[in-house]
Structure formats: C-alpha cells, structure tokens
Amino acid sequence: MNIHKVWLGAAVVQLSLGSVFAQSQGSSDDINTLKKQIQELDQKVRILERNREVEGEAVQSKKADSPKLSAGADGFGFSSADTNFVLKLHGAVQVDGRFYQGDHIPVNDTFLLRRVRPTFEGTLFQHYDYRIMLDFGAGNTAATGNNSLVQDAYLNIHYWPEFQIQLGKFKTPVGLERLQSDVDYTFTERGYPTQLVPNRDVGVQIHGELFDGILGYQAGIFNGVQDGGSGDQDISDDHKDVAGRIFLRPFKNVNVEPLRGLGFGVAGTYGNQAGPLRGFTTPGQQNFFGYRTGSGNASTNVTADGLHWRLVPQAYYYWGPLGIFGEYALSSQQIRRDTAPAAGTTRLNVDNTAWEVTVSYILTGEENSWKGIRPRNPLSFASHTWGALEVVGRVEELKLDAGLFPLYATSSSARRAFSYGAGLNWYLNKSIKLSADYEHTDFSGGSKARGNVTAQDEHVILTRAQVSF
Secondary structure, three states: OOOHHHHHHHHHHHHHHHHHHHHHHHHHHHHHHHHHHHHHHHHHHHHHHHHHHHHHHHHHHHHHHHEEEEEEEEEEEEEOOOOOOOOEEEEEEEEEEEEEEEEEEEOOOEEEEEEEEEEEEEEEEEEEEEEEEEEOOOOOOOOOOOOOOEEEEEEEEEEEEEEEEEEEHHHHHHHHOOOOOOOOOOOOOOOOHHHOOOEEEEEEEEEEOOOOOEEEEEEEEEEOOOOOOOOOOOOOOOOOOEEEEEEEEEOOOOOOHHHHHHEEEEEEEEEEEEEOOOEEEEEOOOOEEEEEOOOOOOOOOEEEEEEEEEEEOOOEEOOOOOOEEEEEEEEEEEEEEOOOOOOEEEEEEEEEEEEEEEEEEEEOOOOOOOOHHHHHOOEEOOOOOEEEEEEEEEEEEEHHHHHHHOOOEEOOOOOEEEEEEEEEEEEHHHHHHEEEEEEEEEOOOOOOOOOOHHHHOOEEEEEEEEOOO
C-alpha cells in the first residue's frame, strides 16, 4: 500500500478522534491544531515518497549506463550499455588423428593439434568492427614472415551494409570453401580447389550486399600470395594483386522453399608475382607435388616470375537437410627455371586446375547451411536427445600442367591426383563436433619408387574432435 495513503489514513483517524474529544471539551483551537499537524505530516510523506522515486530513478539510470557481460555458446562478451563498444572472445581447438593404410607410407600415423585459435573481435564507435585471430596449431610458429601465427587482423568500416571497407589481413575473396569458416566445412581437410586460391593476405577491399542480400560482392587490392599461401608482407616483388568476387542468391527472398538455398558466383585474381612456389598435398596432407628448389653449384631453382591470374566459378545448394557444394579453380602462372652455374634460364606458363563436388545430408533433420549446423536437440542423456548427425561424400581432382614435367617438378611429383571420400559428423551441441572421414587418392604420372607418396594409392582415415565457441 502507498505510504502516503497509510499516513493520511492515520491522520484522518486521529482527526476524527480529535473532533470527538474537542466536542466533549468544547475547544475549537484543538481542532485547528490537529489540522495543521495533518497538513505538516502530509507534506513530510510527500517528500519521503519523492525521495524514494528519485533513488529508484538513480538505480535504474546506473543500471542502464553499466557495461554488460555475456557468456554462452556464442562466446564471451563485454559491451558498453549502448553497445557502441564491444569485445567478444572466441576460441577453437581441433585435435586430429591421421591413420594411413599401406605397406610403405612415408609418414607416421599421428595425433596433432591442427588448429588452436583464440579470437578477439568486436565493435568501436558502432560502425567499426575489428578482428584479431591467432593460431598456435601444429606447424604454426613465429617465422620471419609471421604468416602462420597471425591469421586475421583487420578493421571493417560499415556505415552502410551495401558499401563497407575492410583493411588489414584477412581471407582474400576468391575460394568459396576457403571463405567458409574453419569450424564449419564438412570434411576434415579442404578440397583441391582451395589449394589453387589464396588463403590470407594483407590489403584493402570494398564489399557489401545489395537487393536485400541477393547480390554480394567484394573487390580489393592485396600484396599477392602464391596458390594456397598466406602472407603478412610483400617480400618478393613490388607488384600487387587485384581480387574480386560476385555471388548471387537469386531466390533468397521468394516463398518457394526449394529455391531459396541456391547460390552461385565467380571470383578471380590478376597480378604479377615473383618468388618461391608452394607444392600441393593430398587429403591426408602428404606432399605429392613440388617445384624444384636448390642453391649452389649444379642446382635448379623454380620460382614465380610474371603474370598470375585465377578464375574460380562456384556454387552451392541447400534445401532442408540436403547440401551440395561445388567449385572449380584455374590458376595460370608464369614461372622460371634457373640452373647453376651457368646453364641459363628458361620460362614456362603453366595452367593448373582443380575441381570438387561435396554432398552432405543431416540424418537428424536439421537445416543444412554453408554457415554451419546447429543441432535442434543437443546431446543429453537425461532427455534422450543425441545432437545432429551428418553424412558427407566428396569427389575431387587436381591436375598439374604437363609442361612442368620433368624439368620444373621434383622427380617424386605426380601430374594428377584424384580423390574420393566419405565421412560422418556428429554435432553434440553447437560448440562440440566429432568427425571421421575416409579418403582414397590415386595418382597419375608419379614416381613408383619405394618411399614416395605416389608409389601407391593413399588410403587414410582422418578424425577430429573440435571445440569452438
């Protein structure tokens, strides 16, 4: 009950009693005195109530101005009350197992930390997003180029969703599978087309979405990296690469559900490059192709030297639990071969190609998506729910230019790798995923010498336990 009403009621009772008493005594002065006391009491009560209201308003104002703390499956966060300043903490750990089947496989079965990635991201002054992601996984050490430890470090300016500016180190906008998050792709290792596109590079790009998300675009200038490579600085040449990508989801906003999940596009790069070249690996991460390298007398060294362009058409389709993903990559590059001591220099333009088709199906019925899967019912023994279960299959091929053999490629390199595989992904909840894949690879044109990767087909079982938040 309102304090003012309580006190006022008591005063009325007191006044009534006073009136009776006054009548019995016949004194009007006492009645006037009581009325004055009631008025004074009423004023005090009003002041007390207002003080309480002011205190409540102050508490609410303090709460509204206080920073906010959040924690959940999407990570941990701190933000100002108006969300103009945000810091989010994310992380991902992938523990892999690789088990090779064969008589003389040149690598060992092993467990390894594939990725260990703390991530810091957030917002400054509402329109400026930032992201810093490090990697402490196997083989990622602080090298001179620093291109393994620092994965992402960029600022994105977004006053309008249709036109944004991003600068720093991030994924070059080319490969569709490369642009997919490292914790969301279906197989343990990415496919062959990803090895022909750039990974992460330093540069600046404009990007955005038009027509309510139907058309997405990116265009930028970067230092330029070799196929499958990353870089923090340009140490081989002064030239820069231009990269661009257009991706369409023409039925994104229609009411015909089977059409909404269709997306397709094309991407590419164009520039001049010089410097060392990267080799290529199997799904089991064995090197099956390498360029000749060496120094000193009677040595041969093959490097990039000139125009390098890429063309990458890409598409996906998702409908309910079904997902289909496809990508093709062409990398055309001028290279040179230097032989010591004075045999001279030769040049060659090479066209390397790769393609893949991946199919996935969620047996538990969740919506399939390029942006990852969230179980409808996380694993709970008490509730008898089991998370989400996904089966996946893939066919892929990587072909090297015939002109590379035998002068530009190492003697143990293969001209072609063809792979197929199947796997099972178990999403215990949004943060924990268990995977097991089987991959088969056969080679054409490779060395059959004992101990070489290409001496026999590759049969490998890949497993992964992943924690991400």
